[in-house]
Amino acid sequence: MGSFRIEGGHRLQGEITPQGAKNEALQILCAVLLTSEPVTVHNIPDIVDVNKLIAILEDLGVKIQKKGKGSYTFRSDDINMDYLQSDAFKADGRSLRGSIMLVGPLLARFGQGYIPKPGGDKIGRRRLDTHFEGFIKLGASFRYNKEEHFYGVEAKKLKGTDMLLDEASVTGTANIVMAAVLAEGTTTIYNAACEPYLQQLCKMLNRMGARITGVGSNLLTIEGVESLGGTEHRMLPDMIEIGSWIGLAAMTQSELTIKDVSWDDLGLIPTTFRKLGITLERRDDDIHIPAHTDGYEIQNYIDGSILTIADAPWPGLTPDLLSILLVVATQARGEVLIHQKMFESRLFFVDKLLDMGAKVILCDPHRATVIGHNFQSTLKATTMVSPDIRAGVSLLIAALSAKGTSTIHNIEQIDRGYEAIDTRLQAIGARITRV
Incomplete structure (x- = not known):
């Protein structure tokens, strides 16, 4: 210690x-999983939580190239989904609360997402219901292993829907948005979080080819697309x-x-x-x-x-x-x-x-x-x-x-x-x- x-x-x-903003970085880095094309991100902070997430991405098979201080290029064209069931992932994911935001993009692109109960600060209850209720409304099936505290969602194809979030959760909104961008049809999210960092995520996804409107408000409308491309992004x-x-x-x-x-x-x-x-x-x-x-x-x-x-x-x-x-x-x-x-x-x-x-x-x-x-x-x-x-x-x-x-x-x-x-x-x- x-x-x-x-x-x-x-x-x-x-x-x-x-x-660079820690809370933005955790969202943006998970979003690189939504495309097989290169995504370059600047102003990434060199801090423990962000470096843990980068290490998890690398273990997932993301190709990572450091361009300079705080600048990296990520390419998710050969993802190892078996890693999600490994003991190593269960240990790594549990040590980082932001790892929950891996689930949305993995579910959207690969039809499955898994996560151990995340850790983080000991500041009180930080429930995950908003995340998984959103995935279920998009058509995913949910399962939970109580012995290992391991969550999973699976879907052959997500389908757009209307939803009212029970709380304006920042990470919950980010996770659902990342799932909805590749869903079939239109999704509306009411009582969505609208922090600047979430706005940054939506703007980046739009540059990648997503169709998100209402950015900056608590009502987001997302028209699903077939696929997303690469982009370049600088964090606040x-x-x-x-x-x-x-x-x-x-x-x-x-x-x-x-x-x-x-x-x-x-x-x-x-x-x-x-x-x-x-x-x-x-x-x-x-x-x-x-x-x-x-x-x-x-x-x-x-x-x-x-x-x-x-x-x-x-x-x-x-x-x-x-x-x-x-x-x-x-x-x-x-x-x-x-x-x-x-x-x-x-x-x-x-x-x-x-x-x-x-x-x-x-x-x-x-x-x-x-x-x-x-x-x-x-x-x-x-x-x-x-x-x-x-x-x-x-x-x-x-x-x-x-x-x-x-x-x-x-x-x-x-x-x-x-x-x-x-x-x-x-x-x-x-x-x-x-x-």
Whole structure:
């Protein structure tokens, strides 16, 4: 188990460029299975979860050629479907939640898709019903091996249909879209997720020859086609990493510039940080955060009541940033209620902030009230364990703002979602060492 040793209490300075989007990469890489022609993808982040998926694709028989940093060409013209029944796949697929999105394209092109129950962050229940209910509505038969926790869907030919999703699941929508593009007839998906990364997937599929309309809305219409061709695609910057660097700048009272953020795809993220009193300046496609040497003050509602920050399906606020926003609020002037609606275990890292001296009341598994210190008392350095990707980075930000030396164990969780985070932070002056 790896660790970070962090000497906190130092201001940072400079520019940082966000990596390619992790959540987009997991969708796009699965989509290469939909065609036998080459698909070239740029700005792929070099992180554990993405590299695991690339390794699974290679074991499936996908020919992979690295073109340069973050750029790969994939060709799925000789797929080994027997690998899906192997013990190796059952182990590899179980270690990566994003592997669930292999099922849709495999089902569409080869008539069968299998997956072990995926793992991932321990942040609460993340059910798979939406995925498989969608496949069943498209005409697939479903089976589940309870002993091995192994799922399977099979169909001679998928047929388009109308469906209303029971939740606006991003991965569920992506999986169903990838299955429907090669189905016979027309499919409509209502209550579809519409995140920028899903829009990116739909745009890429359309360039490959798919016929998807309604992109960016919660009603997608997909006219099935016989086959798809190759294409070239560039992934967006990772909005969660962008939010992480905004929070880091505020907590360490540092002047930072975040480069090439794709402002138009950030949704409510800049607005939400501004509600916490953080100044963000738009400079072309960059975000400049000045040093908040006088702190930052949380805005109450117009009637004076306490601000609530809650997650919601896009275009609402992404749940992946609530841990960061909670940590940032610990040094604000004022109070805020953080309401994590989607996952019931994601706020449990708060006990580690309490050890550092933060004033946080955990109301229940979904809600926490934060009373800001206004930098009148700094957080205390401590030793802690990273429970998941986002909480791990939140604790890292807290440690960089704290006086003294902190240690974070289980940093493999952080490496799953953030590329070379220690060396990139060192480049802007952070005192962080990988042990």
